[in-house]
Structure formats: structure tokens, C-alpha cells
Amino acid sequence: MLELRKDIFADERDDNLKEVGKPTQRQDMLGHVTGTSAYYDDHRFANLLHLKILRSPHAHARIRSIDDAAAARAPGVKRIIRGADVPVNLNTLLSLIQFGKDDEPSLATDVVRYKGEPVVAVVATSERAALEALALIRVSYEPLPAVFDVEEALKPGAVSVNAAYPKNTFEYYNKYDHQKLRFGDADAAFAQADIVLDERYQMSPIEHAPTETNGSIAVPDTNGRFIVYTSTQALFFSLDTAAKINAMPSNQLHFIGGTVGGGFGGKVDTLTEPLAILAARLTGAPVRHRLSRHEEMQFGSPRGGERIYIKDGIMRDGRIIARKVRAYFDSGAYTRLSSYAAVKCAAHIPGPYTIPNVSADVYCVYTNRTPATAMRGFGVTALDFGLECQMDKGAVAVGMDPLEYRMLNAYRDGDMKAHRREAKNCALIECAQVAAEKASWPLRDEFRRMSSRTGGGVQRAGGGADRTRAPAPAPAPATRPAPVTPQRVSYERPAAAPAQSAPPPPPRTPSPPPAVQPAGSTHGAPRFSSVFGTRRR
Amino acid sequence: MAKHRGRGVATINYPIGMNLGGDPSQALVHSNPTGKFTVALSSIDLGQGMKSVTRQICAETLGVPVEDVYVDTADSDTGPHCMGSFASRGTHRVGNAVMAAAREARAVMMEAAAEELEVDPGDLETDGRGAIQVKGAPHRSISVRDVAIAAQFKQGKTISGRGIFLVPLSDVNPETGEMSPATCYAHACLIAEVEVDDETGEVTVLKMTSAYELGRAINPKLVEQQLVGGTWMGMSHALYETPEPYYPDTREGPRDFNEYLMPGPGDICPHDIAVLERPAPDGPFGAKGPGEMCANPVLPAVANAIFNAVGVRIDELPITPEKILRALKARGGAAGAALPRAR
């Protein structure tokens, strides 16, 4: 059993609880060990039909013609479905929250943009009959040049991948081709830094590889509706997406799920439900659309490969005074959720460290590969890989222990973050201390005495002058619970504070928490339109 | 030819919930005629324990034993809207929605009990074992069962509640990136110890030691499940997995698990975990959520440990034996990159 360090932050908790905190047996464990937990496919239907997809063999090609006559006549085939049969054959997942343009067809009609893109669906009385019918379909393609590298895709004259975003980047706020973060003046700070580290990191795409592949069964119900048993991770998200693609009112669909054989982010994209429902409508029979393992592995969306450049400006005493990040998310041929990954990445920069000058540009880029989507750690995993390798390189460059280097730069309560929000509820330092103790990783005394609750504050953001002092010792154990300050969302600071302005003298004692702002206070920033382009209704 | 040991560290934080907020979840809680409760959700259990965590949170809030609560999910006809299980939002968002619904149900329950006992609701407390009693006078009590019967058949009250939790959607300044990404963050520090074979390039992860700060461990066993399973996945990302081994070249993509590699039960290592709890002011009982962050620190910790062991930096994942051997060759051999301090 893991070790619960109840002693740390005890003054901020009330541990007098009855059910919370107990290692209670899972509600579903008995079902799991008896094989009775019901996943979407654990429902039997008389006359179940099977839907299989014919997929593009080309990364980029024009479709000249499709001849499915032989397939339509093949034994067991009940229906062939083409793009023209899909009521709304262009969608993007986040249209449900008004983010982005519809860019992806359920079945391609004129162009295919990744190897594996669905072109034709066959519905038959058995999987075998469906697969044999697929082999009888003749599609004539005219291959086109393709682009696979994110930086190549951004060069002028690159192959245009996605018709809705012809320059191969998602459009934010109808104005920018990337997410931006600007805090302080990173370029000026680099000029002052003792050491500059400029590095490149590359993540591989990753397969979610849940043991249960994506799948759903659409069943005509007794009341004109359709029941859909589904492996989705987001019930209404999938229901509303399927309703939009099928041009059906949402209450015509009855989605049932909730017990899923692993997801990790790969079961949000609603890959199987829309066509399963359409097939059930067209045939009047229950239809299962299930991805094979090969399909799941190569054509079910992966975590997109991310390429990240990180430039740090570091002082000899170990302070990072500037961090600049340029990141590219490989969205593949269509947007799905990658537009959002870039925002999440921008939101995570520069990591859990207080750095007074931060600049970032994060791109969502289209290439001719399987569209990417969310995966465990979405937008953050790759960045953390880059940041934490970079921290190690920085430690080596200044000749400091890697853990102490991180603790020196760690954010604390009251620090100003690059997104112009006050850091609160921090605990990086304490995690480092506990892990070091467990692993017998030696730390100097001053680092063992550090605390997330002290040493932070307004003056650290203005140039970090008080970092040159020895870190403040941890306070004596509190005799009363520390006040829990609500999120402060405005911050008065001098306009355009460059890294070089003389910082105000640090106080002798930690400054008191800032005055509580009422919860409804406005941001310091002017009210730009929301990230979704239009205000949410 | 030799095996070299090294240690590497990573420290991270993780935002809880969908970035920028705007991701609501709702819950409904109601009592049956004999005082047993159902939580109706449309939230999804992927294995992370959604049904179990929400059950405990509901029982705690209602003040009844967990055996008297069951979670029913997911059905779009009966479960109210939940944005979904992703972004480490389940415990925080759905947990909060369940708390709100359970609080409303509890308030009705206490009112009904007060009417039966002829006291003020403020004078009553739940004993957590199925009874409601007068504070300071526990002999004056009534079972939850009897309260439920009285409420429904005599008083005409419905012991039920509705809850929604929403972090309001944050604006983003497109020029500066000013935004409120999340209301709380979890934290972790992980130290990985590896052994690198400089003849084969193979990396064996020997041990992991970590500290995770999660706000509140609603169920320590479920937390342990996530942290052990997640760090396995992190090791897998770092050293094994890729559907495009020659990325950005798309050739030779694996088609099955013989070609898509992941570590097996013989490749795992001991993992010594500590959990810290600094409650999030807006978390259910302070809880944040470990679902995604558990894998993240392993990737760089292993890369850093490899550098410590043999002195090469591999900045492209996965770190395969081939990449290590090429790097060692370019470097002219392996040499542990000892850092300025004694270990």
C-alpha cells in the first residue's frame, strides 16, 4: 500500500471523515472478476448486422470513382453506405462547443487525406461477409503529394492538407495561426543570461491500445428511437455528435455505456456511433460497428507526435530568468481535439516554475497522417518530457544538483504565473522533499527546509531579486489553519516590467496575502472573445 | 561491455479538469422507499474508478454508510449531462456535482427526521451507520430507513437532490495568453533508477520512487491503482511504444501487439509511492485527480537517468536500444555523467 503522508499540510485539512479516505472495495470489482461486467458488446441481438469500412490506401489522393456494384450483390450484404448517404457529412468534434470549423467527413467523397481514411461502409450479416464484400469494391484514386513533417507543412508552398485550414494550421480567434504566451520580455532576458540552452525534443505518436477496441451497437427501439450501446468516454458528447451527423433530434438517441474496457482518451472521438446509427436507420436492424485491432492501432486516433523547442536563459546561481517555447502538435489530417491540445500546452508553459520572462508559440499543424486526438496527459505529457529534460540540462550547465535546481525555481504560493494568475495551493517543493527522502537523494539543509507556503510573492515576478538570498526557512508549525485565499485574478504591476528594472526591496517577513477579491471581479485583461471564437450562449 | 546504473528525477504539476473550464457535470441523488440511495450519472467508468469514488463522496455527504449508496451510470435517458471522463476531471467535477446533489438530498432527509423527532433540523446529526440522532442525546434517534418511509408516505417529501458543478469558462487573451487554465493543480516528483547495457543498448528500469500530491485521496487503493498503472504506462511511452517507428516517415507501422511493444509483467519494477494531500479549495473534500499525471514524470525521469548512467541524451521518444547505441558510438563510449554533488 502506498504511504499516506498525512503529516504534511495537515493544518489545511479536516481528516475527520467516515467514508472518504477509506480503501473501500470498488463497486464494479465483483463484476470484473466474474466476467459479468457488461461492456458495450455484451448484448446479443437476433439478426445483428456488421459494419465494416473500406479505407484509403493512400496518404493523399483524389477519388476518381467508386464501383461498389459487385459488393452490393455479394452474399450477406444488406447495404452499402457512401458519403452522399450521410445526412451531415462534414463535422468537427468541438463544433458542439463552437470551437473550430467542420472539416472531417464520415465517409470521404472527393479527397482522402490520410492512409486509412474511411471511404465506403458495408453492412452485412456477418463480419466475414462484410470483409469479403469490401474486397470487391473498386476505388480509383489519383495519388497526390503528401506532407508528413510538421515544420515542412508550415513552409510556404507546402502541400495543403485540410480544405478548411489551407495553410495547415488551425485558426485561433479568426486571427492567429497559433497560440501565444507573452509574459515579461524573454528576448531581453536571454541577452542578460549567463547561460542559454536551446534544445529540441520530439515525442512519438502513441497508441492508446485499450484492451477493448472502439465500438458501438445501434439498435432500433420499439418507440422509433435508437438505442446505442457504446464504448465512448463521453456519453452526451458522442450522442450529440451522432445526432448532428445523422441530422436527428438528440432525444431520438438513447445512449447506454459507462463500463468501458480502457479509454485513455481514445474513445472520445465518436468513431463508430454515427455510421452504426445510420446503418440501423437504413436497414431497420441492429448494427455493430467495431474496430479491429489493426484499425484501432493504425486508424484510431493516436496521441499526436509533438515537436518542442525550449530555450532557457539561466543565471550562474541557478535562477532561470527566461524560457521560450515553440511547440508543434501534429494533428494529422483533421482537427478532432488537437486544436485544444495546443491551448492546453500553452496553458502549461513554463511548467511549475516561477520564471519572470516567458514566451511561447504553440501550433496545431495538419499533416497527411491519421488524425490525432486526446491521450492521457493531453497537451502536457510531451511538454513535461521536454521541460524536465531541459531542467536536467540546466542543472548540469550551472553545476547544481538536479533536484535542488528544480526546487530553487519551483513556484510557490503567491508567485505570479506566466498566465498572470497568482500561484496557490502549490506543493512541488514538498513532493521533491518527500521523494528525495524516500530515495536517499541528498539535499542541502536549506532545501530540506523550503516550503511552498513561504518565499513566494509579488517581488519574485518583477525580476527575482529575492532569489539571490538564501531561501527562507520554513515557518514554525501553524497554530491556526492557514487562510485559504480565493483565486486572485487581477494583479497590479507596473506596465511592461522588463527583467532589468530595479526590483523593489524584498520585505523582511513574508508579505500578507493580498486582499481578497470578490469572486466576480473582472480580469486584468481586456475582454477578448473567448477561445471558442464566439461567446458561449 | 558493461551495465551502468543511473538515477534521474522529474518534478511536474498537472491541471485538473478541462483546460479553461466550461466543462459541467451534473448528478441526481435520490432515496428509495427504505432509505437506500442511488446516484444517477452519465459519467463513464473507464477503469479509473468513477463509480466507486462518486459512491464514497455521496455516502460521506449524506452521512450514510457506503453500502447504502449505489451509482448508476451511464444512460442518457436517466443520467444528467456530464462532459465526459477525460482531462483528470472526474473526481473533481463529477465529485463536486454529486456532493451538491447529496447535500440537497441530505437537507430534505434531516428536515423529515426533525419532523419525526419533533426537533429542529439543526439539532440533528447522522451517525454514519444508518441512523440520525439528536446531537448530544444519541438515544433519541431514528433510522434513515424510517425517515425515508415517513418522508414519502406520511410527509409527502422527496428525499432527493440535484447537483451541477461548473468552472466558468475562462477567456484567453490571444496576444498575451492570459487565461485561467485551471482552478487547482496536482503535483509529483519521481525518481527513476535504471541500468543501461552499453553493448545491447537495453534499458532496465530498476526502481521508481515518487511523491504525488493529490489534494485528497478519496480512496487510497484507487489512487494506488492509478499511480502504479500510470507509471507503467509512462515507462512504456519512454522506452517502448510507437505506432510510427520512423516518425515522421510513416512506414513500418505496427498492426498488432507483436509489433507494438509494451513492457510485460517481467519488465516491471518496484515503485515506492508516497501521497501528499494539500486540499484544493474547490475540490470535493479537497480532491484533485491523479488519472493523467501519473505517467508524465516517468518519461523525463528515465531519460535523465539514462544520461546519469551512460552520459548520452536521447531527446526523441521512444528511447530504443538502437538510439542509445548510436548515441554511445557518437560519444565514443559510455561514461556515467556524475553531477557535481555526491549521491
Add this chain to the structure above:
Amino acid sequence: MKTPVQFRLNGEEVAAFAESGANLLDVLRESVGDLSVKGGCWQGTCGTCTVLVDGAPRLSCITLAESCAGKSIETAGGLRRGAELHPLQSAFMERFAAQCGYCTPGMLMAAKALLDRNPNPSREEVVDAICGNICRCTGYEPIIAAVLDAARGDSRRRA
């Protein structure tokens, strides 16, 4: 063309008409109605569909149903004796050795095959027995611990 197939499933005689060439996984799930057997890859590479055929672990997704005629097949659905759980099931519960649960039926059968022939395995032998079963959630440690617990005849979790 359908062929009759008859075998013992968890101690009971069952018969089904199978498409010629049908695999055992499909016959068990679709024709016989034993949904405790799960399909993960239908390629024979993940172990999710593991059942016991005459005591030996087999990947039912690549086993011809017809080849099992007259044999004894065991699946996770048959592990309980009435209300009483098999020691492996109790041990998996106590060790929290399942999260999504999808690999669990196959994992239990692989473990049962081991314990039926080797009641006192070493950790290495347990690892060897389950190394053909992929789990994406647990990281394997609680599963190994559960199998060792069950072998020791002690389904109470050790500290």
C-alpha cells in the same frame, strides 16, 4: 455452411451450430452466449480471449471451434461454485487487481492454468504464465500479487 459442435463448457454439455471456420471466441459468445470471454485483438496477440481447453490455456480467437469438439472448456464465467468465488477471484478482488476489468477474465484463466498444474509457483513462474496477457491499466504488480496470494491459499491481502 454450419457445423454442429459439441463440448463441455464449465462442466455442462453444450452444443452449437458454428459456421465452418468459426473461431471458438465467436462461438462461445455469439452461439453459446458465454459473454465472460472477451475479444481484444482477434489476432492472437493480446491474450484477452484466453480460455482453458482440456486444462491448457488457449487463445480462443485463433482456435477453430470445430477443433474443440468433445473437449472440456473453462471460462471465467464458470469459476464460481455457486455463490463461492474461486480463490483467484477473491485474491484479485482483495489485491485490487482489476481496473477496467476487460483483461481480467483472460488473465484469471491463464492464472488458473498455472495453479492447476503448479499449486506453489514462484514469482517468475507467475510472470511467465501471464506474460501472454496484456493489461493496459494495472501495471501488472497487483495481478502478480493476487496470483501468489491465491497460490498460498490465503485470499487475505498481505500487508
